[in-house]
Amino acid sequence: MSALQDIDVRLLRAFVAVADTGRMTTAARVVNLSQGAVSQQIKRLETLFDCLLFRRDADLMRLTREGERLMVRAQRLIALNDEIVGEMRAAEFSGAVRLGVPHDLVAMLMPPILRVFRQAHPNVLVTLVSDTSKSLAAQLLDGEIDLTLLTESKLGARDHRLLTDRLVWVGAKGGDALSRRPLPVALGNETCAFRASAVQALTKAGIEWRAICQVGSLEPVFATLEADMAIAAFLSRTVPERLEVIDDGILPKLSQHLISLRTSPSGMSPVAQELARHIREGFDRRYT
Template identity: 45%
Template sequence: MFRHVDIGLLRSFVAVYESGSITAAANQLHLTQGAVSQQVKRLEQLFSCAVFERDRHGARLTNEGERLLGHARRMLRLNDEVWADMNAPAFTGEVRLGVPHDLVGTHLARILKSFAQSCPNVEISLTSASSVELQEALRAGKVELALIEEPAGEPGADGECLAVEPLVWVGCAGGEAYRKRPLPVAIVTETCVFRPRMFAALDAKGLPWRTVFENSSIEATSATVRMDMTVTAWLASTVPLDLQILDASSGLPALPDFAIKLCQSAMPLSAPAQEMARHIRAGYMDRLRQAA
């Protein structure tokens, strides 16, 4: 006999967990509190177990709820992907997207793959450059959309903040380059937005430094770090698994958080560019949910 899980029940379950209460989940889902409570109750009846422990502080997951959460998120994600794919208009044309060097091969790669699969008739024209150069490309109309990195909490580019991440020092796993003085530093490009914050932090701590390598290639920069010739600084989520994040025990100064923003040119976005923007937002939102 076939058994079916109601997607609506799972959506209410995940909403209660992510928002922290039935009241907040009801507001998020545009339902009454009673409706959300009833859906959670039906879910518990379906699996013959409690998924939440309720107290005066709100709702917390039980062990069974923890087991269900990952399954529920995957089913909701697939449901939403199927719905979007089957109802999406057939986009054609070109999207001109600008991306900082360090973000091209990270989480964004999966987002671009998803977009290419759902919009096979749209050509993606990708420009990889520093955030400073990408802002100029936006102003000149050379790209329609761009991801921009800038210090969190400071006035900067107009755009939608997708994520805030720590900037971290990176070295060779088990390496010694971080002990050298002056500190040998590799920078991808002279216009890198991380550069002034890195050197200001080193100067404030009185640590001498020198740039050993500057080249607009993330692969070349990575190579000098792997050879233990230099250290560098990247967003935490972009650090390759074979390299080491250098924490406070290294003696290097703390670095500021950086925001990743989705920015657009002054011209109205084409339909394919609007769809690309939607994919990028959804991809980053999905990443944040997975990290929760």
């Protein structure tokens, strides 16, 4: 029976970086190594598993079948490694922190990150404040919340970029609202971060439209879309399964937006700093 061998997590990080980017040079920047070092790490993994993990297709690196098998397990092992290191190094925090999160990000992106934080720091009370990005930015300045996520078209001076995502048109599965004229569009209220992008794209394309369901919360919007009464603009990563993305080319393309983390200009408590770290690392692991 052959002796068991340990897997160096650094090799897996290089492997995932190459798989995600498709290029050695880009992956090297992600893991902060030289291109040659990344290439050697991939070769070490292939030697360890006695198989090819990538196909070289022109200047792109594509996963082989064996590479696809490894990908999910590699991500799982890296996440477990980081979780253990984080928990063992973490100080014992207690207290309360007020976190702002835009309506569309609360349900789709935050639960797994907040769960990890709760498990690591059970004595910290996190109060979620959900509102539009514009309103949350104002509440942060007024000291009503300690830190907040924002969806914006450009990065602010105190923002930490978490994710770049594009807006997409969304409607009911199999619906025909997209073919009606004037086009019925569910818009957020005047402070909605996506409202201007949607209006600008439709106006530029010369499409006649009318506003339906101008509210700040998402549940009425979801109900309107599921009833095939209108379409709406969402970040591609926040589209719920009960709705579908409208194919490109049918309606005008929408702009990209940034998801950022903004902290209080007056400073943060240690508890808020720890939550901010969990959010940044959670987005890096799960969504970027």
